[in-house]
Amino acid sequence: MNTSFQSLVVPGGTIAYEVAGSGPLVVCLPGMGELRSSFRLLAPALVAAGYRVVTVDLRGHGDSSAAFSSYGDEETAADTIALIEHLGEASVIIGNSMGAAAAVLVAAERPELVRGLVLIGPFVRDPATTAVVRVAMRFLLAPPWIAAVWRLYLPSLYAGRTPDDFGAYRASIMASLRRPGRAAAFSRTARLSHAGAERALPTVFARTLVVMGELDPDFPDAAAEAAWIAERLGADTVMVPEAGHYPHAQRADIVTPAITNFLREHAARG
Secondary structure: OOEEEEEEEEOOEEEEEEEEOOOOEEEEEOOOOOOHHHHOOHHHHHHHOOOEEEEEOOOOOOOOOOOOOOOOHHHHHHHHHHHHHHHOOOEEEEEEOHHHHHHHHHHHHOHHHEEEEEEEOOOOOOOOOOHHHHHHHHHHOOOOOHHHHHHHHHHHHOOOOOOOOHHHHHHHHHHHHOOOOHHHHHHHHOOOOOHHHHHHHHHOOOOEEEEEEOOOOOOOOHHHHHHHHHHHHOOEEEEEOOOOOOHHHHOHHHHHHHHHHHHHHOHHHO
């Protein structure tokens, strides 16, 4: 797959992205701590199916700059709006984890820019937790040791099948976190809230597909979370067996055709 690496200047820094293929636009937003290569299996299939696919590094991640004054869902949504406007056409947005929350905010704020949503392992509301847990997580995700903690924790998010290239992919994430400013940016991103995305759900009318790994450890009951989101968005749902928080990388055999069919049958109609 031939790709073109580019960057977009936004207030406070630059956002890195890759473009491949031609056809209707699809923008892919990874989750916190991930890279645009999270979509390394999905993007080529969508290009082959006739789409112009853009994969993005979140601010402070990968090749995007890491000196922004703030990080979070709203900031990612603003970056995505700027990118779609720059690319010049409405897009289907595929968002994983916090990328799904940003996608919801874009659809709420600028519906004319969104032809459809695919929400993978979506965090569109804050999980129920305690003050003690929040303090502990802030400590564990402090810049001096966040890379080591993420390296140890990441495999648990791939509950079920592990991608064949997981070792190399995790190594690329660790290498990225060693770049100047990236650990601090990741730590600040980890303090985000998804309350804004939850408030926005009633105002989103884009056609939506929810994709959730049956074993996703980020939710006490992944199926119940998927059903809760689907009810509020009138969405279709795909529950993916033997998959955790990244089903698009773990079970491409199921997720890729599901997304391709959604694009063909629904999102192309806008």
